[in-house]
Amino acid sequence: MTPDYTIASAPGKVLLTGGYLVLEQAFTGLVIGTSARFYTVIKPENTGAAGTLTVRSPQFEQATWQYKTTAYSDQLEFKSITTESSNKFVETCLKFTLQIILERNGAEQMNQLLNNGIQVTIVGDNDFYSQRAQLQVNHLPNTADALALLHPFCKTHATLSSVHKTGLGSSAALTTSLVAALLLYFKVVDKSLDNNNKVLIHNVAQFVHCFAQGKVGSGFDVSSAVWGSHRYKRFNPTILAPIMALDARNQSWDNDVTPFRLPPGFRLMLADIDAGSHTPTLVGKVLAWKKSKPEEADALWDELGTYNSLVEQHFRQLAAYHEQDAELYNDTLNQCSKLKYNEWHTVSGFVAEELVALANDANHVRSLLRKMSDLSNVPIEPKEQTHLLDECANVPGVAMAVVPGAGGYDAIVCIVLSEEAKKGVCLVWESWKELSVGPLLSEEDFQGVTSVALDNVPGLSAVLTP
Numbered sequence: 202m203t204p205d206y207t208i209a210s211a212p213g214k215v216l217l218t219g220g221y222l223v224l225e226q227a228f229t230g231l232v233i234g235t236s237a238r239f240y241t242v243i244k245p246e247n248t249g250a251a252g253t254l255t256v257r258s259p260q261f262e263q264a265t266w267q268y269k270t271t272a273y274s275d276q277l278e279f280k281s282i283t284t285e286s287s288n289k290f291v292e293t294c295l296k297f298t299l300q301i302i303l304e305r306n307g308a309e310q311m312n313q314l315l316n317n318g319i320q321v322t323i324v325g326d327n328d329f330y331s332q333r334a335q336l337q338v339n340h341l342p343n344t345a346d347a348l349a350l351l352h353p354f355c356k357t358h359a360t361l362s363s364v365h366k367t368g369l370g371s372s373a374a375l376t377t378s379l380v381a382a383l384l385l386y387f388k389v390v391d392k393s394l395d396n397n398n399k400v401l402i403h404n405v406a407q408f409v410h411c412f413a414q415g416k417v418g419s420g421f422d423v424s425s426a427v428w429g430s431h432r433y434k435r436f437n438p439t440i441l442a443p444i445m446a447l448d449a450r451n452q453s454w455d456n457d458v459t460p461f462r463l464p465p466g467f468r469l470m471l472a473d474i475d476a477g478s479h480t481p482t483l484v485g486k487v488l489a490w491k492k493s494k495p496e497e498a499d500a501l502w503d504e505l506g507t508y509n510s511l512v513e514q515h516f517r518q519l520a521a522y523h524e525q526d527a528e529l530y531n532d533t534l535n536q537c538s539k540l541k542y543n544e545w546h547t548v549s550g551f552v553a554e555e556l557v558a559l560a561n562d563a564n565h566v567r568s569l570l571r572k573m574s575d576l577s578n579v580p581i582e583p584k585e586q587t588h589l590l591d592e593c594a595n596v597p598g599v600a601m602a603v604v605p606g607a608g609g610y611d612a613i614v615c616i617v618l619s620e621e622a623k624k625g626v627c628l629v630w631e632s633w634k635e636l637s638v639g640p641l642l643s644e645e646d647f648q649g650v651t652s653v654a655l656d657n658v659p660g661l662s663a664v665l666t667p
């Protein structure tokens with residue numbers, strides 16, 4: 202008999218606009234979901250001990266954790282059995298999500314579905330972790346073509362604490378996929394994962410993620426793991442005080458998710474920069490400067506907020522033009538994809554005008570981020586990144602090249618109009634010497650959390666046998 206698998210998947214993210222500003226409820230950020238996703242697979246054991254949860258992350262060394270849980274009416278007994286290593290995110294997820302499930306379904310159902318224990322397998326697509334070592338071992342260059350040759354979910358030969366992450370938000374995607382898989386397995390949500398289901402998954406995952414990381418951030422990473430690409434406005438952080446807030450019927454959550462996706466023909470490209478930056482340090486320094494120079498900072502925040510919104514509006518307008526006149530739209534994209542952005546004004550028509558406005562306003566966002574760097578003395582768009590972004594922006598067909606999220610030396614993102622433009626940007630990355638640029642394979646995946654079948658995910662069944 203084929204084992205009964207419950208699988209939930211959640212995407213990684215790129216914060217295209219709104220870094221720092223999204224920490225405040227007055228501003229929004231555009232977040233794009235990636236095709237790089239996390240998968241959590243739950244399988245009931247046949248002969249295991251009652252209440253035993255065995256969690257494995259087969260891409261990592263020392264990454265099996267066992268827990269024991271028993272439900273007594275409304276009380277949950279939960280303890281970790283493994284002593285050699287621990288995983289704060291996994292443990293917090295299990296503990297709080299099981300508590301919610303118990304409150305919903307009662308002890309009898311929970312104990313019955315844990316009768317012989319369950320096995321939980323967690324994997325993330327290769328893009329979440331730097332594959333530089335893996336490529337070297339296989340004598341492969343650090344190019345997109347070489348990355349595509351690696352096995353799905355390949356081993357990192359590292360532990361979770363030593364692995365080099367690429368900044369797609371592994372903990373948020375892991376938390377969201379694990380919360381969703383547990384809620385699916387215990388039938389608190391169903392495979393449709395409708396809006397109500399997603400609200401519950403979001404609220405639980407947001408709480409768990411904040412609890413495990415020990416602070417309440419802006420939460421855009423969990424939000425995109427649940428909702429995919431969207432315009433994000435944060436929740437009021439005080440909402441997370443009582444655990445009661447997790448209930449999907451709780452009206453106090455005031456976060457706002459406005460659907461968004463890149464217009465047709467626009468492609469997302471990502472690269473991981475080996476130098477790396479420590480996001481909490483950048484955030485701490487920027488916020489300290491903002492506190493010391495409130496007037497200067499507030500004016501900059503307002504201007505950035507305005508231009509971030511303009512970038513969003515241009516994207517939306519372009520999508521509307523596609524609806525209105527697909528032929529003109531495709532023709533204009535085709536022409537512009539062969540020209541540098543500063544030549545787009547030579548193409549006639551309202552679609553080209555909108556593209557010009559997009560490129561100009563995206564450039565202005567970049568100049569404001571550089572101003573933020575200068576005023577705060579924090580390397581948000583450091584000069585090495587400026588050189589690289591300028592070179593990318595000069596490739597024909599590139600609409601936008603920016604440092605995502607908190608910026609620094611972590612990553613860059615380009616939005617391009619054609620496959621040809623994509624190749625042009627790849628060539629820049631491959632030949633770049635000033636920084637080590639590692640292309641990622643991710644594209645946009647605007648969907649958030651999903652319930653998936655094993656056969657639809659290449660390479661997933663291969664990681665299920667210990």
Ligand SMILES: Nc1ncnc2c1ncn2[C@@H]1O[C@H](COP(=O)(O)OP(=O)(O)O)[C@@H](O)[C@H]1O
Nearest residue numbers: 258288289290323325361366370371372373375
């Ligand atoms: N494949 C995985 N399996 C289990 N836990 C994981 C996995 N990937 C990431 N994590 C959890 O997420 C933590 C990393 O979180 P963090 O440092 O905030 O990185 P990120 O910025 O990618 O979210 C790890 O210590 C681990 O607890």
Ligand SMILES: C[C@@](O)(CCOP(=O)(O)OP(=O)(O)O)CC(=O)O
Nearest residue numbers: 220221368370418419480606607608
């Ligand atoms: C500064 C920020 O607004 C955005 C940081 O975005 P990143 O995408 O850089 O985040 P990490 O995955 O933690 O590196 C802080 C926040 O919103 O939490």
